Amino acid sequence: MVRSDNSRPVASRSAVARSTVSRRFFLAATATTALAAGLALHRGARAAGTIKPDDKSALIVVDVQNCFVDGGTLPVKGGADVVPIINRLSKSFENIVVTQDWHTPGHASFASAHAGKKPFETTAMPYGTQVLWPDHCVQGSEDANLHKDLALPTATLIIRKGFHKEVDSYSAFVEADGKTPTGLAGYLKERGITTVFVTGLATDFCVAWTALDARKAGFATYVIEDATRAIDLNGSLAAAWKQMADAGVKRIQAADIA
Ligand SMILES: [Zn+2]
Numbered sequence: 001m002v003r004s005d006n007s008r009p010v011a012s013r014s015a016v017a018r019s020t021v022s023r024r025f026f027l028a029a030t031a032t033t034a035l036a037a038g039l040a041l042h043r044g045a046r047a048a049g050t051i052k053p054d055d056k057s058a059l060i061v062v063d064v065q066n067c068f069v070d071g072g073t074l075p076v077k078g079g080a081d082v083v084p085i086i087n088r089l090s091k092s093f094e095n096i097v098v099t100q101d102w103h104t105p106g107h108a109s110f111a112s113a114h115a116g117k118k119p120f121e122t123t124a125m126p127y128g129t130q131v132l133w134p135d136h137c138v139q140g141s142e143d144a145n146l147h148k149d150l151a152l153p154t155a156t157l158i159i160r161k162g163f164h165k166e167v168d169s170y171s172a173f174v175e176a177d178g179k180t181p182t183g184l185a186g187y188l189k190e191r192g193i194t195t196v197f198v199t200g201l202a203t204d205f206c207v208a209w210t211a212l213d214a215r216k217a218g219f220a221t222y223v224i225e226d227a228t229r230a231i232d233l234n235g236s237l238a239a240a241w242k243q244m245a246d247a248g249v250k251r252i253q254a255a256d257i258a
Pocket of ligand 1: 101102109162
């Protein structure tokens, strides 16, 4: 497939992208019911240590970078807390993939790139509504580096995403235009992987979109909740859990992994 110019709106693609984004864009209006549903699902009883990853399973560690922890440009509350949990989980996995948010300077997801806009406001992009963020995770910066205590020597792939200047990419699989693949699905499938376990930052954006796209690509998908932390912008966390549950993403805790 030839990559299209992401800065140029194409009618048919825009229509697809809009429906994707509107389906996925998390608004406060749905938050109350979503929260109730999410909590109910969350309480499903499961004995500790009953899920044993095999050689067809992969741990996906999303965006555990300096930008998303205290001292970074877009800190997620408690973000660094996931580091020791993920390090411990990694011992149970033969296959580990790491992602990095990896933006150009002046990236279109930055509020600073839009006159009159402030961080956490939204704007209309050719592919749908975009939340505008503080400048973060700029390619090659210390801010974009993986957290120094993340110890994953057996990880085999780092996927960098959000590197097209005009398109964001919360998902590790498909950019926010809803069609440009990062190559991760191909990598996992060529290696015979059928099940993914998603961890990292942030639960309600890059983790959720990665998990939803993993389902769309046909992977059995788990999110290990206590190995994630959320931004929770206008009810986004509850809405994300609802969407993930509806898509068949299983919500588990680190203690569920053998
Ligand atoms: Zn980003």
